[in-house]
Amino acid sequence: MGETIGKILFSEEQLRNRAKELGKQITEDYAGQELVVVGTLKGSCIWMADLLKEIEMPVTIDFIQASSYGAGTVSSGLVSFKKDIEANIYNKHVLIVEDIVDTGNTLSAIYENLKDRNAASVEICSMLDKPSRRVADVQAKYIGFEIDNLFVIGYGLDYNQKYRNLPYISYIENVEEIQD
Numbered sequence: 743m744g745e746t747i748g749k750i751l752f753s754e755e756q757l758r759n760r761a762k763e764l765g766k767q768i769t770e771d772y773a774g775q776e777l778v779v780v781g782t783l784k785g786s787c788i789w790m791a792d793l794l795k796e797i798e799m800p801v802t803i804d805f806i807q808a809s810s811y812g813a814g815t816v817s818s819g820l821v822s823f824k825k826d827i828e829a830n831i832y833n834k835h836v837l838i839v840e841d842i843v844d845t846g847n848t849l850s851a852i853y854e855n856l857k858d859r860n861a862a863s864v865e866i867c868s869m870l871d872k873p874s875r876r877v878a879d880v881q882a883k884y885i886g887f888e889i890d891n892l893f894v895i896g897y898g899l900d901y902n903q904k905y906r907n908l909p910y911i912s913y914i915e916n917v918e919e920i921q922d
Contacts, residue, residue: 747895747905748913752887757869757897757911758792760886764867765796768837768884772799775862776834780827782852783807784906785841788898789869789886793839804829806838806856810848821851836861837884841898842870846878853880870894870911 768777779801781790794803807825836856843849849866857864867884874891895901896908905912 748915750910750912751889751894752911754909761789761792762796764884764886765793768867769798772835777837778802778804778829778831778834779837779839780856781805781839782841783825785898785900786839789841790839793867802829806852808848808852821848831856831859831861833860833862836864838864838866840866840868842872842894843868843880843882844872844875846876846880850878850880
């Protein structure tokens, strides 16, 4: 996997610099409060690790997994939960860390699920935001980068569970060309 798939949209350096900026803002916004950072599996893992290193306060971390994609490239709109958080978030501030807000269907379901547990607040930090595809009414408070309608891969983002380990974000122009 030494080749570049498509054009590099964001380098590892750009992503880490943005994580540093957002980590500083999150530290300021939640100073003196109890913060639970909830990563969405599997895509947010690399971005969340970079972000957590830049949040200069104690946090609790947990993970949740839900999906509306399966193996395809288009959201089905039907959200299924595969893993729930273990932390008690009652009266605590929750920050959902997401890889990308696309249609917003999955993230909206996660947001409502966590909000219904009487958290003090629930906010979203997404590495990427693709507003042109938004269907659900969901908005991230912290956004790494806004992108056009591209099928992006790398830095945790995948196509059929591949390419998550690319150290940058790129895109696939013709998905059919790389299918097994």
